[in-house]
Every structure is written in structure tokens, then in C-alpha cells.
Amino acid sequence: MGNCWFRGISYVNRVSSTAKSETPKIQSPSERDRSDESRLPSNAREVEAMRLDSAARNPLTAFSFEELRKVTNGFRQDSLIGGGGFGRVYKGAVGTGEPLQVAVKVHDGDNSFQGHREWLAEVIFLGHLSHPNLVKLVGYCCEDDHRVLVYEYMPLGSVESHLFSRVMAPLPWATRMKIALGAARGLAFLHEAEKPVIYRDFKTSNILLDYEFNSKLSDFGLAKDGPVGDMSHVSTRIMGTYGYAAPEYIMTGHLTAMSDVYSYGVVLLELVTGRKSLDKSRPVREQTLTDWALPMLTHKKKVLAIVDPRIGFDDYPVRSVQKAAMLAYHCLNRNPKARPLMRDIVASLEPLQQPPLLPDDHTPSGS
Ligand SMILES: Nc1ncnc2c1ncn2[C@@H]1O[C@H](COP(=O)(O)OP(=O)(O)O)[C@@H](O)[C@H]1O
Ligand SMILES: [Mg+2]
Secondary structure, eight states: OOOOTTTTSOOOOSOOTTOOOOSOEEOOOOSSHHHHHTTSOOSHHHHHHHHHHTTOOSOOEEOOHHHHHHHTTTTOGGGEEEEETTEEEEEEEESSSSOEEEEEEEEOOOOOHHHHHHHHHHHHHHHHOOOTTBOOEEEEEEETTEEEEEEEOOTTOBHHHHHTOSSSOOOOHHHHHHHHHHHHHHHHHHHTSSSOEEOOOOSGGGEEEOTTOOEEEOOOTTOEEOOOTTOOOEEOOOOEETTTSOHHHHHHOEEOHHHHHHHHHHHHHHHHHOOOSBOTTSOGGGSBHHHHHGGGTTOTTGGGGGSOTTSOGGGSOHHHHHHHHHHHHHHTOSSGGGSOOHHHHHHHHGGGSSSOOOTTOOOTTOO
16 A cells, blocks of 8 residues: 555656547646645545545545456456546446446556546545536545546446447437536536536536436546635646637636636537537538637527538427527637626526426436
């Protein structure tokens, strides 16, 4: 125990050889890494002590690496369900009696301080936040060099895998609006929590789905406490994903909840158009989704031409498309202060649900 892979070793930002997404990550070096290092816990006992200090609410199980090896059949290839910036994700089942299906995210062990910090951010944020639109953290492993997170299993995987798949059936319009609403509720909850949280890496691969297409935000590695008191922003290293990050954040490193709102606008556009935020395989003028779509969003007729062609014209309510497009337009305002609050976005999306929801109905499918 205690032989952590962030101690006195190289400082690497968020990139991985296992990254499957083509979307490039934004990274910038941190001067504060070294001074932060000594404060980070390096074993399960220290993690639990820190969680108690931070008024943690959710009970988490501290797994041994051996237990997790067993529940994933030795991290076998056929248990693999995902890979991203920080490692591989395996399916497994834990507990005696009725086993609970889980997703086990094993960090690469690339010896980076950054890796440990992102792992810890997930333990801290998901360890005390709880909401129907946030993925549930079941436990973790912090043993020697191993850093693992164990989440509830989300059977339909990520929104990215549905939206951009060539093999899966196209998502119907109503499902897209349901996904948009669930994710908006998740972000609104974070922004209005007792201690507000900025999510910072909002994108389709970080929105996961249950059997009824309820969305849950996952991957809190880049989440940050929001500004407190009369501070207008938090200053951070610039991290996130190109194509989703707000322009003012990329330019200044000043992070506000409005940076999440911009990313939300990009995801909403992806849901409307079925196009990726950045797509190098398209003609140059169409490669950046926001640049291509923005001029059309406020035109009632032209906007219909950017709807995902896999949804038939008869299969979406024109009014709903126009409203969703207008909402995306406001989220993408270059002036962060002119963007809507997530709670207002939730209110705008509720009437677009089919069948319409009552304002305080948080479980449209009854789950
Ligand atoms: N709880 C889960 N249930 C099902 N699939 C998951 C779960 N967590 C992650 N995945 C899959 O693994 C991918 C990467 O997970 P993520 O937490 O975003 O890791 P990274 O930090 O590497 O981006 C997701 O896009 C998804 O496909
Ligand atoms: Mg991710």
C-alpha cells in the first residue's frame, strides 16, 4: 500500500493510448501539481478519512484489486465495454445474493499525478452527490498503484455510441429530447447544489443511458467546485475536449457554470443533427459543427435542413425542432452572460417531451 503512481514521477495531462475518441483533449501544464501532491490520499484508509472530512453522504465500498479482478473475469477482453482518456471499462457483477451489475473503470497506471487527481475527483464528487441523472458510484479501489472506480452499470452505454453508430437504429426525435432533458437536469442539479459544481467535460461519451433512455452524467474526472462568494469564476488549467469547450474558457482559463452551458449547446446540436462536434472527414466548412450550424439555427425553414437525415421528415414535430435549435443557439452565445441557466433550459425542454410532462415529473418513464 501507499506506493502511489503520482509520487515523484512524471506529470502527464489527460491523454491515453487507449483513447478511442478522435476528439482531441485540451491540456495545459499545471504549476500547482507539485504543491498539491502531498495533500492527496494514497490508500483506502486515507480516502475514507478525506471523505468524512468533506461531509460525504454516499456509502462507498473500498474494493481490493483482487476482488475486482474476479468480478471482471480477470479483466478479460470479452468483459470490456469501453475505453476513454483514462483507461478501460469492464462489465462485472458484485455482491452476494442478487448480484449488482457494475462497470469497473481501471485507470491506466500511466504514473501520472494528473491521473490520480482525476480519479480522486470522481471519488469526491460522485461520493457525495446523488441525483437520478448522475451515475451512481458504488465503490473504488486505491491499492498500491491501482486506481479503479466501480459504477452502477448503464446497460445502453453512452449517447455517443447510439448517436454516431452506423449499426444501431437511429435515435427517434422523442428519445433525443428525453436524453437532452435528463442531461440538462443533471447539469442543473450540479450548478444549483449547495456547493455548486462545474462539470467541465460535458459531451456525448460522458452521458450514459439506462434501459429507458434516461440519461446520467458520468466521468467526473474534470469536475470542479464552482466560484464562491463574490468570485465570478474559478481560474483553472484549461482542460476539456475540443469541439465542446467554451471559447472564453479556452482563451482565459476562467471557468464558470456558463462554460458547461456552452458544451450543453454543442451536445444539443449533436442530438439535433446527428453530426459530431468535430468531424475531420467532412468538407472543411462543415468540420466544426457549431460554425456550420449556427447560421441556420434561427431560421424556421432552413433549420429543418440540418436535422439528422436518419430521422424522416414525418417523424419529428417541426415546432419541437425549431425550439431545440433556438435553445442551442442561445447556449452557444459567445457572451457567457447571455447564455441561459441550466434550470431555464430544463424548463424549455419539458414541453418538448412526448407525451408532455408535468413540470415536476422527474421520472417520465416511471422508473
Ligand atoms: N457505468 C457505466 N456503464 C456502462 N458503460 C460505461 C460506464 N462507465 C463508462 N462506460 C463506458 O466507458 C466509456 C468511457 O468511460 P468514462 O467514464 O467516460 O472514462 P474516461 O475517463 O476514460 O473518458 C464510456 O463512454 C462508456 O461507453
Ligand atoms: Mg469520458
